[in-house]
Amino acid sequence: MQDKGSDNANNSFFRENIDPHVKNLLKHFTESAFTIEAPESINDKPIYETTLYLATCKNLEMDCGSFTAYIFQDIIHKGYIIALAFGDIFNEKSFYTRIHSSCVTSETLQACDCDCSEQLQKSLEIIVKNKVGIFFYLMQEGRGVGYIAKARDRMLVQATNDEISTFEAYQLLGLRKDYRQYRNIRPICKMLNIDPEFILLTNNPQKIHDLRHLGIKIKRTETLESQPSPYNLAYLRSKMEAGHLLKEPRLAHLARVRPPKPVIPFKPHTFDEEKRYILTASYFLPIRPVDDEIILSSSKFYDYFNDTLINELNKSNNQIILEYKKTRNNRYKIKLNKSNFFKYIRKNPESPINIILNLPYWFQIFVYFDIINNEELILLTYGIQKAKDIPLVRIQHEALFNRFPLKDIYYKRTYQEAVKKIVTYGVGIIILLNSDTRGIGFGAYAQNIMLKQGGISINPAQLFDRFGVNCNLSDYEGPLSILKRHIQGQKIQMILDSPKRTERKAAYTEILETLDVEVSKWIFLKK
Numbered sequence: 083m084q085d086k087g088s089d090n091a092n093n094s095f096f097r098e099n100i101d102p103h104v105k106n107l108l109k110h111f112t113e114s115a116f117t118i119e120a121p122e123s124i125n126d127k128p129i130y131e132t133t134l135y136l137a138t139c140k141n142l143e144m145d146c147g148s149f150t151a152y153i154f155q156d157i158i159h160k161g162y163i164i165a166l167a168f169g170d171i172f173n174e175k176s177f178y179t180r181i182h183s184s185c186v187t188s189e190t191l192q193a194c195d196c197d198c199s200e201q202l203q204k205s206l207e208i209i210v211k212n213k214v215g216i217f218f219y220l221m222q223e224g225r226g227v228g229y230i231a232k233a234r235d236r237m238l239v240q241a242t243n244d245e246i247s248t249f250e251a252y253q254l255l256g257l258r259k260d261y262r263q264y265r266n267i268r269p270i271c272k273m274l275n276i277d278p279e280f281i282l283l284t285n286n287p288q289k290i291h292d293l294r295h296l297g298i299k300i301k302r303t304e305t306l307e308s309q310p311s312p313y314n315l316a317y318l319r320s321k322m323e324a325g326h327l328l329k330e331p332r333l334a335h336l337a338r339v340r341p342p343k344p345v346i347p348f349k350p351h352t353f354d355e356e357k358r359y360i361l362t363a364s365y366f367l368p369i370r371p372v373d374d375e376i377i378l379s380s381s382k383f384y385d386y387f388n389d390t391l392i393n394e395l396n397k398s399n400n401q402i403i404l405e406y407k408k409t410r411n412n413r414y415k416i417k418l419n420k421s422n423f424f425k426y427i428r429k430n431p432e433s434p435i436n437i438i439l440n441l442p443y444w445f446q447i448f449v450y451f452d453i454i455n456n457e458e459l460i461l462l463t464y465g466i467q468k469a470k471d472i473p474l475v476r477i478q479h480e481a482l483f484n485r486f487p488l489k490d491i492y493y494k495r496t497y498q499e500a501v502k503k504i505v506t507y508g509v510g511i512i513i514l515l516n517s518d519t520r521g522i523g524f525g526a527y528a529q530n531i532m533l534k535q536g537g538i539s540i541n542p543a544q545l546f547d548r549f550g551v552n553c554n555l556s557d558y559e560g561p562l563s564i565l566k567r568h569i570q571g572q573k574i575q576m577i578l579d580s581p582k583r584t585e586r587k588a589a590y591t592e593i594l595e596t597l598d599v600e601v602s603k604w605i606f607l608k609k
Contacts, residue, residue, distance in 0.1 A: 117275050118152070124536050132158050133269035137528035140535050142166065143489040147210040149217075151483070152274065153528040156266055161221035162482070162524055163266045165274070166206070169214030176279040176301050178215035180205035181289065183222035183262055186229060187447075189485035190514065191462070192498070193367045194442055195236075196317055200308040203487055205283045208304075218267060219485075226261030227252075229458050233363035233449040239316075240345040240365045244338060247320035259324065264293055285326045311440055312339040313368045341366035342444045350451070359450040359459060359564055367462065368442030372498045374418045376441045377505055383414040386435050395426070395435075402426055411465075411508045443505045445512075450564060457516060459561060465509040467570045472602055474510035475565065476500040476577040477558070477590075482524045499607045500577050511568055513561045521556035522549060562593050573602045580608040 116130040118138065128135045139151040152165040171177060182205065185198035192199070209215030224232025235251040249259045271277065279301040284290060290303055305327050310318050315336050322328040343366070350362040378386065387395075395402040405417040418439060427436045445462040452459050467473055478500065484493045497512075504510030516523075530545050540548070565574075576590060587604065594601060 116273055118273050124532065128273050129157070130269040130272050131265065132156050133163070133266045133273070135273055136525050137532040139528055139531045142483065144206060145487045145489055146207045151528070152270070153525065154266060154270055155525060163221070163270065164219040165270050166217040166219065168209050171214060171216055171274070171276055171278070174214050174278065176281065178209045178212050178283060179218065179280040180209070180283040181218045181220065181264060181267065181293070183220050183225070184485070186223060186460070187367060190480060191367065192370050194311055194313045194370050194440070195368055196314050197308050201306045204306055204308065206487065208283060218270070220266070222262045225259065226263065227257055230362045230449055230451055231255065231257060233365065233447070237345060237347050237363045237365040240341055241347045243340055244316040247323065248317060249320060249324050260288060264296060267293070267298060268296060285328055287325055287327065310336065312336045313442060353567070356563055356567070358454055358560055359452055361448065362451050363449045365447060367445045367447045369445055369501060370442060371440070372502045374420050374439070375502065376416050376418070376438055377443065378414045378416065380412045380414065386438060400425065409506055413508065415506060443501065448568070452560065454560070455557070459564065460514040461564060461568065462512045463568055464504050467509045471509045472573045472575050473569055474504045474507050474577055474605065475574045476504070476510070476512045477561065478512055478514050480514055480516045496579055496607055503577060503605065511565060513565060515556065515561060522551060558589055559593050562590070563597060566597050566599060572598055573600050575603040575605055576601045577605045577607065580606050
Protein backbone atom coordinates (compact mmCIF):
# COMPACT_ATOMS: atom_id res chain seq x y z
CA MET A 83 0.00 0.00 0.00
CA GLN A 84 1.54 3.31 -1.11
CA ASP A 85 0.53 6.92 -1.14
CA LYS A 86 -0.32 8.58 -4.42
CA GLY A 87 3.09 10.20 -4.74
CA SER A 88 4.87 6.88 -4.33
CA ASP A 89 2.56 5.19 -6.85
CA ASN A 90 3.38 7.79 -9.49
CA ALA A 91 7.10 7.62 -8.73
CA ASN A 92 7.21 3.83 -9.10
CA ASN A 93 5.06 3.79 -12.24
CA SER A 94 7.39 6.30 -13.90
CA PHE A 95 10.11 3.64 -13.95
CA PHE A 96 8.02 1.44 -16.22
CA ARG A 97 8.00 3.67 -19.28
CA GLU A 98 7.86 1.98 -22.66
CA ASN A 99 11.51 2.54 -23.62
CA ILE A 100 13.03 1.15 -20.40
CA ASP A 101 15.45 -1.75 -20.77
CA PRO A 102 13.52 -5.03 -20.14
CA HIS A 103 16.19 -6.29 -17.73
CA VAL A 104 15.98 -3.06 -15.72
CA LYS A 105 12.19 -3.22 -15.83
CA ASN A 106 12.17 -6.77 -14.44
CA LEU A 107 14.70 -5.83 -11.77
CA LEU A 108 12.64 -2.87 -10.61
CA LYS A 109 9.41 -4.83 -10.77
CA HIS A 110 10.90 -7.60 -8.62
CA PHE A 111 12.30 -5.03 -6.19
CA THR A 112 9.02 -3.17 -5.71
CA GLU A 113 7.10 -6.42 -5.23
CA SER A 114 9.40 -8.00 -2.64
CA ALA A 115 11.59 -5.39 -0.96
CA PHE A 116 9.13 -3.75 1.40
CA THR A 117 7.21 -6.53 3.15
CA ILE A 118 8.07 -8.18 6.46
CA GLU A 119 8.52 -11.91 5.92
CA ALA A 120 9.25 -14.27 8.81
CA PRO A 121 10.80 -16.43 10.08
CA GLU A 122 13.21 -17.05 7.17
CA SER A 123 14.00 -13.35 6.81
CA ILE A 124 14.98 -12.64 10.42
CA ASN A 125 17.98 -10.61 9.20
CA ASP A 126 16.03 -8.57 6.65
CA LYS A 127 15.24 -4.99 7.68
CA PRO A 128 12.88 -3.52 5.06
CA ILE A 129 12.66 0.23 4.71
CA TYR A 130 9.87 2.11 2.97
CA GLU A 131 9.68 5.88 2.68
CA THR A 132 11.13 7.07 6.02
CA THR A 133 10.20 3.97 8.03
CA LEU A 134 12.76 1.27 8.92
CA TYR A 135 11.66 -2.12 10.26
CA LEU A 136 13.64 -3.38 13.27
CA ALA A 137 11.97 -6.38 14.91
CA THR A 138 8.88 -8.44 15.64
CA CYS A 139 8.15 -9.41 19.26
CA LYS A 140 5.44 -12.04 19.66
CA ASN A 141 3.27 -12.79 22.67
CA LEU A 142 3.55 -9.42 24.39
CA GLU A 143 1.22 -10.24 27.26
CA MET A 144 -0.99 -7.35 28.39
CA ASP A 145 -3.46 -7.56 31.23
CA CYS A 146 -6.23 -7.52 28.57
CA GLY A 147 -4.71 -9.92 26.01
CA SER A 148 -1.68 -11.05 24.01
CA PHE A 149 -0.33 -8.76 21.26
CA THR A 150 2.37 -8.97 18.58
CA ALA A 151 4.65 -5.92 18.58
CA TYR A 152 6.17 -4.76 15.29
CA ILE A 153 9.00 -2.30 15.94
CA PHE A 154 9.97 0.45 13.48
CA GLN A 155 12.12 3.57 13.52
CA ASP A 156 11.85 6.78 11.53
CA ILE A 157 15.11 7.51 9.70
CA ILE A 158 14.61 11.28 9.93
CA HIS A 159 13.68 12.03 13.55
CA LYS A 160 14.92 8.61 14.83
CA GLY A 161 11.77 8.05 16.90
CA TYR A 162 10.48 4.51 17.43
CA ILE A 163 7.04 3.41 16.29
CA ILE A 164 5.48 0.35 17.93
CA ALA A 165 2.58 -1.31 16.11
CA LEU A 166 0.72 -3.60 18.53
CA ALA A 167 -1.43 -6.05 16.59
CA PHE A 168 -4.18 -8.17 18.12
CA GLY A 169 -6.02 -10.92 16.26
CA ASP A 170 -5.89 -11.59 12.52
CA ILE A 171 -5.23 -8.16 11.05
CA PHE A 172 -4.15 -9.75 7.74
CA ASN A 173 -7.54 -11.15 6.77
CA GLU A 174 -9.85 -8.45 8.12
CA LYS A 175 -10.80 -5.50 5.96
CA SER A 176 -11.94 -3.25 8.81
CA PHE A 177 -10.87 -3.05 12.43
CA TYR A 178 -10.19 -0.72 15.34
CA THR A 179 -7.06 1.34 15.60
CA ARG A 180 -5.61 3.89 17.99
CA ILE A 181 -2.77 6.16 16.83
CA HIS A 182 -1.29 7.23 20.13
CA SER A 183 1.46 9.72 20.94
CA SER A 184 3.80 8.99 23.83
CA CYS A 185 3.51 10.56 27.28
CA VAL A 186 6.41 9.78 29.60
CA THR A 187 4.88 11.48 32.63
CA SER A 188 1.63 9.50 32.73
CA GLU A 189 2.80 6.23 31.15
CA THR A 190 6.17 5.85 32.91
CA LEU A 191 6.07 8.20 35.90
CA GLN A 192 2.32 7.53 36.48
CA ALA A 193 1.27 11.14 36.81
CA CYS A 194 -2.41 12.11 36.82
CA ASP A 195 -2.33 15.57 35.18
CA CYS A 196 -3.51 14.33 31.76
CA ASP A 197 -5.62 11.51 30.28
CA CYS A 198 -2.98 9.80 28.11
CA SER A 199 -2.51 6.58 30.08
CA GLU A 200 -6.29 6.18 30.42
CA GLN A 201 -6.67 6.51 26.64
CA LEU A 202 -3.90 3.96 26.09
CA GLN A 203 -5.47 1.41 28.45
CA LYS A 204 -9.02 1.91 27.21
CA SER A 205 -8.13 1.65 23.51
CA LEU A 206 -6.23 -1.63 24.03
CA GLU A 207 -9.25 -3.02 25.87
CA ILE A 208 -11.58 -1.97 23.01
CA ILE A 209 -9.32 -3.66 20.45
CA VAL A 210 -9.27 -6.89 22.47
CA LYS A 211 -13.02 -6.78 23.04
CA ASN A 212 -13.54 -6.56 19.28
CA LYS A 213 -11.09 -9.45 18.66
CA VAL A 214 -8.91 -7.66 16.09
CA GLY A 215 -7.13 -4.33 15.79
CA ILE A 216 -3.85 -2.46 15.79
CA PHE A 217 -2.46 0.14 18.19
CA PHE A 218 0.24 2.50 16.90
CA TYR A 219 2.53 4.02 19.53
CA LEU A 220 4.52 7.01 18.24
CA MET A 221 7.30 8.79 20.12
CA GLN A 222 5.74 12.24 19.79
CA GLU A 223 5.88 13.77 23.25
CA GLY A 224 4.02 17.00 23.86
CA ARG A 225 2.00 17.00 20.62
CA GLY A 226 5.23 16.43 18.71
CA VAL A 227 7.46 19.15 20.22
CA GLY A 228 9.34 16.83 22.59
CA TYR A 229 9.38 16.66 26.35
CA ILE A 230 11.54 19.74 26.93
CA ALA A 231 9.08 22.07 25.20
CA LYS A 232 6.19 20.26 26.87
CA ALA A 233 7.82 20.74 30.28
CA ARG A 234 8.27 24.47 29.62
CA ASP A 235 4.59 24.61 28.69
CA ARG A 236 3.65 22.95 32.00
CA MET A 237 5.95 25.34 33.89
CA LEU A 238 4.21 28.38 32.37
CA VAL A 239 0.72 26.96 32.96
CA GLN A 240 1.47 26.22 36.62
CA ALA A 241 3.18 29.59 37.10
CA THR A 242 -0.10 31.26 36.09
CA ASN A 243 -2.27 28.88 38.19
CA ASP A 244 -3.94 27.61 35.01
CA GLU A 245 -4.92 31.11 33.91
CA ILE A 246 -3.46 30.27 30.50
CA SER A 247 -4.06 27.03 28.64
CA THR A 248 -1.48 24.61 27.27
CA PHE A 249 -2.20 25.98 23.78
CA GLU A 250 -1.65 29.58 24.90
CA ALA A 251 1.60 28.52 26.56
CA TYR A 252 2.75 27.01 23.26
CA GLN A 253 1.96 30.29 21.55
CA LEU A 254 4.03 32.23 24.11
CA LEU A 255 6.90 29.81 23.47
CA GLY A 256 6.71 30.51 19.73
CA LEU A 257 5.20 27.10 18.95
CA ARG A 258 2.30 25.89 16.88
CA LYS A 259 -0.30 24.00 18.88
CA ASP A 260 0.52 20.63 17.27
CA TYR A 261 3.63 19.27 15.51
CA ARG A 262 2.56 15.64 15.29
CA GLN A 263 2.85 13.79 11.98
CA TYR A 264 1.57 10.39 10.97
CA ARG A 265 3.68 9.68 7.88
CA ASN A 266 4.82 6.31 9.25
CA ILE A 267 1.35 4.73 9.35
CA ARG A 268 0.99 3.99 5.62
CA PRO A 269 4.52 2.60 5.24
CA ILE A 270 3.89 0.29 8.20
CA CYS A 271 0.66 -0.93 6.60
CA LYS A 272 2.65 -1.45 3.36
CA MET A 273 5.30 -3.52 5.15
CA LEU A 274 2.68 -5.54 7.05
CA ASN A 275 0.86 -6.06 3.72
CA ILE A 276 -2.48 -4.83 5.05
CA ASP A 277 -4.93 -2.33 3.54
CA PRO A 278 -7.68 -1.81 6.12
CA GLU A 279 -10.47 0.61 6.71
CA PHE A 280 -9.84 1.86 10.24
CA ILE A 281 -12.34 2.43 13.00
CA LEU A 282 -10.33 5.22 14.57
CA LEU A 283 -10.33 5.81 18.33
CA THR A 284 -9.73 9.53 18.83
CA ASN A 285 -11.20 12.75 20.22
CA ASN A 286 -9.17 14.95 17.89
CA PRO A 287 -10.77 16.19 14.61
CA GLN A 288 -7.37 17.45 13.39
CA LYS A 289 -5.94 13.93 13.61
CA ILE A 290 -8.85 12.62 11.53
CA HIS A 291 -8.20 15.31 8.91
CA ASP A 292 -4.43 14.66 8.82
CA LEU A 293 -4.84 10.90 8.44
CA ARG A 294 -7.35 11.24 5.62
CA HIS A 295 -5.03 13.72 3.91
CA LEU A 296 -2.33 11.00 3.98
CA GLY A 297 -4.70 8.56 2.30
CA ILE A 298 -5.54 6.52 5.40
CA LYS A 299 -8.99 4.98 4.98
CA ILE A 300 -11.25 5.70 7.96
CA LYS A 301 -14.57 3.88 8.13
CA ARG A 302 -15.73 5.79 11.21
CA THR A 303 -14.42 7.29 14.44
CA GLU A 304 -15.21 6.71 18.11
CA THR A 305 -14.23 8.94 21.01
CA LEU A 306 -12.24 7.97 24.09
CA GLU A 307 -13.15 9.76 27.29
CA SER A 308 -12.44 9.25 30.97
CA GLN A 309 -13.75 10.92 34.11
CA PRO A 310 -11.84 14.17 34.82
CA SER A 311 -10.00 14.62 38.09
CA PRO A 312 -9.08 17.84 39.93
CA TYR A 313 -5.54 17.41 38.54
CA ASN A 314 -6.31 17.14 34.82
CA LEU A 315 -9.57 19.08 34.54
CA ALA A 316 -7.96 22.35 33.36
CA TYR A 317 -5.92 20.44 30.78
CA LEU A 318 -8.98 18.57 29.46
CA ARG A 319 -11.02 21.77 29.28
CA SER A 320 -8.28 23.42 27.23
CA LYS A 321 -8.37 20.47 24.80
CA MET A 322 -12.15 20.72 24.60
CA GLU A 323 -11.96 24.46 23.89
CA ALA A 324 -9.42 23.71 21.16
CA GLY A 325 -11.95 21.49 19.39
CA HIS A 326 -11.46 18.02 20.88
CA LEU A 327 -14.68 16.02 21.09
CA LEU A 328 -15.07 15.88 24.87
CA LYS A 329 -18.14 16.15 27.09
CA GLU A 330 -16.95 15.29 30.60
CA PRO A 331 -14.91 18.49 31.27
CA ARG A 332 -18.01 20.56 30.57
CA LEU A 333 -20.02 18.53 33.08
CA ALA A 334 -17.39 18.25 35.81
CA HIS A 335 -17.80 20.31 38.96
CA LEU A 336 -14.39 20.01 40.58
CA ALA A 337 -12.33 22.43 42.59
CA ARG A 338 -9.10 23.60 40.99
CA VAL A 339 -6.06 22.06 42.70
CA ARG A 340 -2.87 24.08 42.74
CA PRO A 341 0.70 22.78 43.16
CA PRO A 342 2.09 22.76 46.71
CA LYS A 343 4.36 25.76 46.01
CA PRO A 344 4.42 28.63 43.51
CA VAL A 345 6.20 27.88 40.23
CA ILE A 346 8.53 30.55 38.86
CA PRO A 347 9.47 30.26 35.17
CA PHE A 348 13.08 30.74 34.11
CA LYS A 349 15.33 30.79 31.07
CA PRO A 350 17.26 27.58 30.28
CA HIS A 351 20.77 27.73 31.71
CA THR A 352 23.87 25.74 32.61
CA PHE A 353 25.92 25.86 35.81
CA ASP A 354 29.51 26.95 36.39
CA GLU A 355 30.64 23.50 37.51
CA GLU A 356 28.54 21.47 35.05
CA LYS A 357 28.28 22.44 31.38
CA ARG A 358 27.02 19.13 30.00
CA TYR A 359 23.44 19.68 31.16
CA ILE A 360 21.10 22.59 30.45
CA LEU A 361 18.29 23.01 32.98
CA THR A 362 15.29 23.74 30.76
CA ALA A 363 12.20 23.54 32.99
CA SER A 364 10.82 22.67 36.40
CA TYR A 365 7.27 22.17 37.63
CA PHE A 366 5.22 19.98 39.97
CA LEU A 367 4.05 16.54 38.91
CA PRO A 368 1.10 14.87 40.71
CA ILE A 369 1.82 11.12 40.83
CA ARG A 370 -0.98 8.63 41.45
CA PRO A 371 -1.08 7.06 44.93
CA VAL A 372 0.55 3.62 45.05
CA ASP A 373 -1.50 0.74 46.48
CA ASP A 374 -4.20 3.21 47.61
CA GLU A 375 -1.84 4.65 50.24
CA ILE A 376 -2.06 8.37 50.83
CA ILE A 377 0.10 10.71 52.88
CA LEU A 378 -1.33 13.59 54.93
CA SER A 379 0.32 16.19 57.08
CA SER A 380 -0.75 16.01 60.70
CA SER A 381 -2.88 19.15 60.34
CA LYS A 382 -4.58 17.82 57.19
CA PHE A 383 -5.20 14.48 58.87
CA TYR A 384 -7.13 16.16 61.69
CA ASP A 385 -8.96 18.39 59.19
CA TYR A 386 -10.37 15.29 57.50
CA PHE A 387 -10.72 12.91 60.44
CA ASN A 388 -11.81 12.85 64.07
CA ASP A 389 -12.10 9.92 66.49
CA THR A 390 -15.79 9.36 65.73
CA LEU A 391 -15.21 9.25 61.97
CA ILE A 392 -12.14 6.99 62.34
CA ASN A 393 -14.19 4.51 64.36
CA GLU A 394 -17.00 4.61 61.81
CA LEU A 395 -14.62 4.02 58.90
CA ASN A 396 -12.93 1.14 60.72
CA LYS A 397 -16.07 -0.96 61.15
CA SER A 398 -15.08 -4.45 60.14
CA ASN A 399 -18.05 -5.20 57.86
CA ASN A 400 -17.38 -2.21 55.55
CA GLN A 401 -13.88 -1.22 56.60
CA ILE A 402 -12.60 1.79 54.66
CA ILE A 403 -9.34 2.57 56.46
CA LEU A 404 -7.28 -0.62 56.49
CA GLU A 405 -4.40 1.01 58.32
CA TYR A 406 -3.19 4.40 59.44
CA LYS A 407 -0.04 5.32 61.28
CA LYS A 408 2.17 8.26 61.98
CA THR A 409 5.36 8.42 59.96
CA ARG A 410 8.38 10.74 59.75
CA ASN A 411 8.07 14.52 59.87
CA ASN A 412 4.72 14.50 61.66
CA ARG A 413 2.74 12.96 58.79
CA TYR A 414 0.21 10.15 58.54
CA LYS A 415 0.19 7.27 56.06
CA ILE A 416 -3.31 5.89 55.37
CA LYS A 417 -4.16 2.73 53.45
CA LEU A 418 -7.69 2.66 52.05
CA ASN A 419 -10.05 -0.04 50.81
CA LYS A 420 -10.99 1.52 47.48
CA SER A 421 -14.24 -0.38 46.84
CA ASN A 422 -15.59 0.30 50.33
CA PHE A 423 -14.47 3.92 50.04
CA PHE A 424 -16.55 4.41 46.88
CA LYS A 425 -19.59 2.83 48.55
CA TYR A 426 -19.23 5.23 51.49
CA ILE A 427 -18.88 8.29 49.24
CA ARG A 428 -21.97 7.36 47.25
CA LYS A 429 -23.93 7.29 50.49
CA ASN A 430 -22.18 10.36 51.95
CA PRO A 431 -21.38 12.69 49.00
CA GLU A 432 -20.83 15.70 51.27
CA SER A 433 -18.28 13.98 53.47
CA PRO A 434 -15.01 15.94 53.76
CA ILE A 435 -13.03 12.79 52.99
CA ASN A 436 -14.44 12.38 49.46
CA ILE A 437 -11.33 14.02 48.00
CA ILE A 438 -8.64 11.99 49.74
CA LEU A 439 -8.61 8.82 47.63
CA ASN A 440 -6.99 10.57 44.68
CA LEU A 441 -4.66 12.85 46.63
CA PRO A 442 -1.43 12.57 44.63
CA TYR A 443 2.20 12.53 45.69
CA TRP A 444 3.52 15.91 44.56
CA PHE A 445 7.02 15.58 43.09
CA GLN A 446 8.94 18.49 41.65
CA ILE A 447 10.32 17.58 38.25
CA PHE A 448 13.52 19.03 36.77
CA VAL A 449 14.11 18.58 33.05
CA TYR A 450 17.68 18.81 31.77
CA PHE A 451 18.98 18.61 28.21
CA ASP A 452 22.09 16.46 27.86
CA ILE A 453 24.21 17.96 25.06
CA ILE A 454 26.38 14.82 24.91
CA ASN A 455 23.60 12.26 24.37
CA ASN A 456 21.19 14.76 22.76
CA GLU A 457 18.31 13.74 25.00
CA GLU A 458 16.50 14.92 28.11
CA LEU A 459 17.39 13.82 31.63
CA ILE A 460 14.45 13.76 34.04
CA LEU A 461 14.99 14.20 37.78
CA LEU A 462 12.20 14.23 40.39
CA THR A 463 12.48 15.44 43.97
CA TYR A 464 10.09 14.85 46.86
CA GLY A 465 9.87 16.83 50.08
CA ILE A 466 12.12 19.51 51.53
CA GLN A 467 15.42 18.21 52.85
CA LYS A 468 16.27 19.28 56.39
CA ALA A 469 19.59 18.99 58.20
CA LYS A 470 18.73 15.60 59.75
CA ASP A 471 17.46 14.09 56.50
CA ILE A 472 19.51 11.72 54.37
CA PRO A 473 17.55 11.60 51.08
CA LEU A 474 16.60 8.34 49.42
CA VAL A 475 17.83 8.11 45.83
CA ARG A 476 16.62 5.84 43.04
CA ILE A 477 18.04 5.62 39.51
CA GLN A 478 15.15 4.21 37.51
CA HIS A 479 15.85 2.62 34.13
CA GLU A 480 13.21 3.25 31.48
CA ALA A 481 11.89 0.18 29.66
CA LEU A 482 9.70 1.30 26.77
CA PHE A 483 7.43 -1.77 26.68
CA ASN A 484 6.57 -1.06 30.31
CA ARG A 485 4.60 1.99 29.25
CA PHE A 486 1.94 -0.56 28.31
CA PRO A 487 -0.24 -2.46 30.82
CA LEU A 488 1.86 -5.63 30.79
CA LYS A 489 1.07 -8.71 32.86
CA ASP A 490 4.71 -8.75 33.94
CA ILE A 491 4.92 -5.48 35.85
CA TYR A 492 8.37 -6.00 37.38
CA TYR A 493 9.87 -2.69 36.18
CA LYS A 494 6.69 -0.76 36.86
CA ARG A 495 6.52 -2.30 40.31
CA THR A 496 10.12 -1.39 41.19
CA TYR A 497 9.31 2.21 40.33
CA GLN A 498 6.16 2.16 42.46
CA GLU A 499 7.99 0.59 45.41
CA ALA A 500 10.72 3.23 45.17
CA VAL A 501 8.07 5.98 45.12
CA LYS A 502 6.41 4.47 48.21
CA LYS A 503 9.68 4.35 50.14
CA ILE A 504 10.57 7.93 49.24
CA VAL A 505 7.11 9.28 50.07
CA THR A 506 6.98 7.40 53.37
CA TYR A 507 10.43 8.63 54.37
CA GLY A 508 9.54 12.14 53.23
CA VAL A 509 12.62 13.18 51.23
CA GLY A 510 14.03 11.65 48.07
CA ILE A 511 15.09 11.83 44.44
CA ILE A 512 14.35 9.72 41.35
CA ILE A 513 16.44 9.94 38.18
CA LEU A 514 14.93 8.45 35.02
CA LEU A 515 17.39 6.98 32.49
CA ASN A 516 16.49 6.05 28.90
CA SER A 517 18.41 2.80 28.98
CA ASP A 518 16.69 -0.32 27.65
CA THR A 519 19.07 -3.31 27.74
CA ARG A 520 21.86 -1.77 29.84
CA GLY A 521 22.01 1.37 27.75
CA ILE A 522 22.00 -0.19 24.26
CA GLY A 523 18.50 1.07 23.62
CA PHE A 524 15.04 -0.14 22.75
CA GLY A 525 15.85 -1.20 19.19
CA ALA A 526 18.51 -3.64 20.42
CA TYR A 527 16.21 -4.86 23.19
CA ALA A 528 13.45 -5.64 20.68
CA GLN A 529 15.87 -7.40 18.30
CA ASN A 530 17.12 -9.54 21.18
CA ILE A 531 13.55 -10.67 21.94
CA MET A 532 13.05 -11.53 18.26
CA LEU A 533 16.28 -13.56 18.16
CA LYS A 534 15.23 -15.56 21.21
CA GLN A 535 11.74 -16.15 19.87
CA GLY A 536 13.23 -17.18 16.51
CA GLY A 537 15.06 -20.05 18.18
CA ILE A 538 18.46 -18.40 18.23
CA SER A 539 19.44 -18.98 21.84
CA ILE A 540 21.50 -16.09 23.01
CA ASN A 541 22.77 -15.09 26.44
CA PRO A 542 23.56 -11.49 27.45
CA ALA A 543 27.28 -11.81 26.69
CA GLN A 544 26.59 -13.13 23.18
CA LEU A 545 24.02 -10.40 22.64
CA PHE A 546 26.52 -7.63 23.33
CA ASP A 547 29.13 -9.38 21.16
CA ARG A 548 26.63 -9.40 18.28
CA PHE A 549 26.14 -5.65 18.66
CA GLY A 550 29.89 -5.07 19.07
CA VAL A 551 29.62 -3.10 22.29
CA ASN A 552 30.60 -3.41 25.92
CA CYS A 553 28.29 -5.31 28.28
CA ASN A 554 26.99 -2.12 29.93
CA LEU A 555 26.59 1.22 28.21
CA SER A 556 24.51 2.81 30.96
CA ASP A 557 25.77 6.30 31.75
CA TYR A 558 25.75 6.92 35.50
CA GLU A 559 28.49 9.54 35.85
CA GLY A 560 26.55 12.41 34.27
CA PRO A 561 23.24 11.82 36.07
CA LEU A 562 24.98 11.35 39.44
CA SER A 563 26.85 14.64 38.96
CA ILE A 564 23.46 16.34 38.50
CA LEU A 565 22.15 14.51 41.58
CA LYS A 566 24.72 16.33 43.72
CA ARG A 567 23.05 19.66 42.84
CA HIS A 568 19.82 18.45 44.46
CA ILE A 569 21.05 17.21 47.84
CA GLN A 570 22.12 19.00 50.99
CA GLY A 571 25.29 17.55 52.50
CA GLN A 572 27.33 14.54 51.41
CA LYS A 573 25.15 11.54 52.37
CA ILE A 574 22.40 9.66 50.58
CA GLN A 575 20.50 6.37 50.92
CA MET A 576 20.52 4.42 47.66
CA ILE A 577 17.61 2.23 46.52
CA LEU A 578 18.47 -0.87 44.46
CA ASP A 579 16.32 -3.73 43.20
CA SER A 580 18.15 -6.40 45.21
CA PRO A 581 21.51 -7.24 46.83
CA LYS A 582 22.37 -9.14 43.63
CA ARG A 583 22.87 -5.84 41.80
CA THR A 584 26.55 -5.86 42.80
CA GLU A 585 27.75 -4.50 39.45
CA ARG A 586 25.45 -1.50 39.66
CA LYS A 587 26.25 -0.97 43.34
CA ALA A 588 29.97 -0.89 42.55
CA ALA A 589 29.45 1.53 39.65
CA TYR A 590 27.40 3.92 41.79
CA THR A 591 29.88 3.78 44.67
CA GLU A 592 32.91 4.50 42.49
CA ILE A 593 31.33 7.54 40.87
CA LEU A 594 29.85 8.91 44.11
CA GLU A 595 33.23 8.71 45.82
CA THR A 596 34.69 11.02 43.17
CA LEU A 597 31.82 13.41 43.90
CA ASP A 598 32.44 13.24 47.70
CA VAL A 599 29.02 11.67 48.25
CA GLU A 600 28.68 8.77 50.71
CA VAL A 601 26.01 6.06 50.56
CA SER A 602 25.10 5.73 54.23
CA LYS A 603 22.62 2.90 53.57
CA TRP A 604 21.63 0.55 50.73
CA ILE A 605 17.90 -0.10 50.56
CA PHE A 606 16.74 -3.15 48.59
CA LEU A 607 13.29 -3.54 47.06
CA LYS A 608 13.72 -7.34 47.04
CA LYS A 609 15.60 -9.22 49.73
